[in-house]
Amino acid sequence: MFTLRVDAETVARTRFSPSLAAESLAWLKLAAESGRHPVFGDPGALARASLAHPDVALLLDLLPQTGEVYTPDLLTPQPGTSSRPADLLDEQIALIEATTQDDVEEQVLSYTQFHWRRPLPVTARRVVESGAMPRRLANGLARFWRDALAEDWATLQAVVERDITHRAKGIAARGVGAVLGELHPTIGWTGDAITLAKPFDGEADISGRELVLAPGVLSWPGTSVQIDVPGQVVLCYPAHGVGAGAGHRPGRIAPVVGAARASLLGELETPRSTAELAGRTGYAAGTVSYHLSALHRAGLVSRVRDGRYVLYQRTAQAVVLLEGAGPG
Template identity: 75%
Template sequence: MFTLRVDAETVARTRFSPSPASESLAWLKLTAAAGRHPVFGDPGPLARAALAHPDVALLLGLLPRVGDVYTPDLLTPQPGTATRPRDLLDEQIAQIEATAQDDLEDQVFTYTEAHWSRPLPAEARRVAESGRMPRRLAAGLARFWRDALAEGWTELHSIIEQDITHRAQTIARHGVGGVLGTLHPDIGWAGDAITFAAAWDGEIDVAGRELVLAPGVLSWPGFAVQVDVPDQLVLYYPAHRIGTGRDHRPGKIAQVVGAARAALLADLETARSTAELATRIGYAPGTVSYHLGALHRAGLVSKVRDGRFVLYQQTPQAVVLLDEA
């Protein structure tokens, strides 16, 4: 059993927050493993296309594989207190980019060597030693988020907020301890400690530290605790009632199309230009161009130049996805 020993100050400083960075890494790992989420299904072509970007590949190289038990804390900074979801992500990206070199080397070199069953990828070591790793990891997270999750985040954030509301109601009735003992079947509350039924034993005193409880949707149904860096204490737990028959449609986020891209794809049975699509759909030309670029990289639209215009049209793969939606 693993134990976090807490005090009154820790309990008083406990708060809830989504962690866009953690959700992104969960989706990235699932994508790279060619897996399917138990509720949201296949990560989809846009997520897979993002793997080809070198900064995303660098980020992936620092994630644990089967048998590994450590993720560098710098990849999932403790969420701040921003109220807008995009601001939360921007804050986390900025924290990754600001990682000090000595902290990075401790986590990327020392801790992975102690906790991984495989050596650090040579490319990751080279980039870490060059001092450019924080900037590239931040860029990789931003890129994967943009291509694979941005369109679906409103739905995911809504689920997370519903969980936080549910937990707040539990606190109102039963106190903070009443929540800490109900986050997961393997997480318990002992009055002065949070206990975890884990494969490893140990105890860490986190008295006086701020604890963030982060509901997980794409990381569902697992839990994790982040404790190595003193000011980065986070407990990730599965959001309430995911996968219990509520209105979560597996194909929706799995295809990672979203309303904007679905509307564009549906209107591309006939080849059309960016300007024509902007007029028909009602989006700004720049927004249309951005979405078309992502869809083209994923192989969902083709493009061909016709005089002064570039015309876009559904590919056969897109037709199949639309039929399944």
């Protein structure tokens, strides 16, 4: 059991924000291990191709392997307060690049030696010693995001926003403490501490510090806590509603992911216009247009002009995808 001791100031300064760096690393690790997300499936060829870049590969050198639990916190800086995902990521990338050499050596050399069952890869050690580690890690994260996630994040962002809205309603109805105790079955609230069921024991006093609660989508269903960077405390928890009763769900994130595009495909058994789809699904017309463009590029919808309107219909490939991505 790991325990975070808090005080009134910490509770007062608790806020919600996604960690796009943490989400990227979760997807990167799946791609490197040829794994599948329990909801979003295969990371896809673009994610795997990005691993060939040396700076992306360097990120992978610092991620834990099976049986290891420690990830250097410098890879996932505390998210800022921007409402725009692009700004959130840019801020995290800038913080990675600004990491001091002392912090790099402490986390990458000392902490991995203590927590891991294996030595740090020689290539990573040499990069640390050269002083180039922060710049290269920042570049690797930016590269992987652009290659593997940027185009499809809008759908995942909607999942994050729904989770945060759900938590906000819970706070309004039952208070902050109740919501802290409802984040996940392995996360508890005792009145003066947050507890996490972990394969290791420990305790940290975070009194007076800001606490960021980060709903995880690609990191779902895992939980994690980071406290190694002075002044930063981030608790990642599984976003609400991921993997629960989604009906037809996509087998991979690229080019299709999440409820929005699956919902559109479900409505396209017969040809429909953007405006009609917006009315049927409740999504804004601009959002529908964005997703339809991605679906068309992927060969999952066809489009034909009918007078003043462009009509969309799902293709045979989409039918196969939907039939193979049902609940289970």
